[in-house]
Amino acid sequence: MGPQLIIKQKKTAIWYAGWGTVVIGLLAISFYIGRYIAVKEREETLQRAAWLEQKLKEYQQAYQKANEDLVMQTQSAKVDNKSNQQLVETVKQLQDTQRELEAELSFYRNIMAPELAKEGLTIADLELSKLNQQSPIHFKLMLTQAGKQEQFLKGEVILKVAGTLDGNQKVYQFRELGAFQSKDFQFQFRYFQNIEGAIVLPTGFVAQQVTVTAKTRGLRKNQSAEKQFEWNI
Secondary structure, eight states: OOOOOOOOOOOHHHHHHHHHHHHHHHHHHHHHHHHHHHHEEEHHHHHHHHHHHHHHHHHHHHHHHHHHHHHHHHHOOOOOOOHHHHHHHHHHHHHHHHHHHHHHHHHHHHHOOOGGSSSSEEEEEEEEOOOOSSSSSSEEEEEEESSSSSSSSEEEEEEEEEEEETTEEEEEEEGGGSSSOOOGGGEEEESSEEEEEOOOTTTTEEEEEEEEEEEEOOSSSSSEEEEEEEEEO
16 A cells, blocks of 8 residues: 555634634633622622511511510400410510521621631531421531632532440431432532431431531632531431
């Protein structure tokens, strides 16, 4: 087989300039899309904080009025016990709602005023709840980024529950106690993210404490955070 002649077309400067323009254009579009998403998230956070401020004021006013009515009715000899008990329940419900609103508002204030908080990946809160003794335990983990929030955090979280089983110390990972996939314990956010799910404890296991460990990956300087919560169900 004799020698073969292969002819290649030389790319011109215009060709390279054209592709360079396309690449720069795509990078610019990606930048502005990311910026738009970040601005939108911040606006939504501000709106949520403003709404919470208003709701908190309303509940504070309602609580004050209910408390004043309770004091007046308690001092009156003509008030029956049933009416008095209803007012006590109303005051208690308002107190509980007010505490919940204050906690959520505090969370949003920390996001909007990051200079008051520590820097980087933060484990903000872990809520545990269940409808009744037989139902699964629902968990809601809240992660935040305190500080300047200039980058997206991406990584994985590990939740472990420690307690006793037949008198012996035992530790389980949450992923062992429910129908989960790996992605269920992964996070990617700029401001905050909730990770939720349901677990079922082994029969005879008495839970005492939950340890949450969160670690980022893919950053120039990866971050980690760890926090323990008492089992409060």
